[in-house]
Amino acid sequence: QVQLVQSGGGVVQPGGSLRLSCAASAFTFGDFGFHWVRQTPDKGLAWVAFIRYDGETKYHANSVKGRFTISRDNSNNTLYLQMNSLRVEDTAMYYCVKDLDENYNDGSWFDLWGQGTLVTVSS
């Protein structure tokens, strides 16, 4: 079954760190770019980061640049989001998302979504 299964997340204090993982199955992971997207009731959906199919290109939203890092392990079909220096405003549901198009250099549409993982930053 084609799917993305997320893990990680939880409650962390401001200034703390978390790593989110996203395990892919039943498709050729290394052929697709991936994104992280977060959602809050107040601000809605927001793109966080993108990584190209080969990991050679990465983009991060200004709101997380310098604090979050997207990465991938194509040998283990897994996507990651390392989140450092967390702030209260980073509290959200985080989704990993697969690109629609294969081998697309700059990121495509959001084709397949993980189930989401909740990150809560609170003292």
Next chain:
Amino acid sequence: ELVLTQSPATLSLSPGDRATLSCRASQDVRRYLAWYQQKPGQAPRLLFYDASDRATGIPARFSGSGSGTDFTLTISSLEPEDFAVYYCQQRSNWWSFGQGTKVEI
């Protein structure tokens, strides 16, 4: 900053009605616009990309149209499972979403 504005915020309709949802971009996005459906407790699902290309498995009662700054998602006859929140998204300038339209019974 490229802003997507969806209207109305809420659409109150009955099964069998026609639903027309609007998304307006603050600058020209050509046809780089998608629509997603989200039900409570679920992740969003891709409905249309490139303004009018239907994603896999999306029923024909859904249609997408538009280009430039004005886009429309139409549901020709609402089924019970169509009551949800719908988001538009652009990828002309990075990626961003509208605030959503809730289609409620």
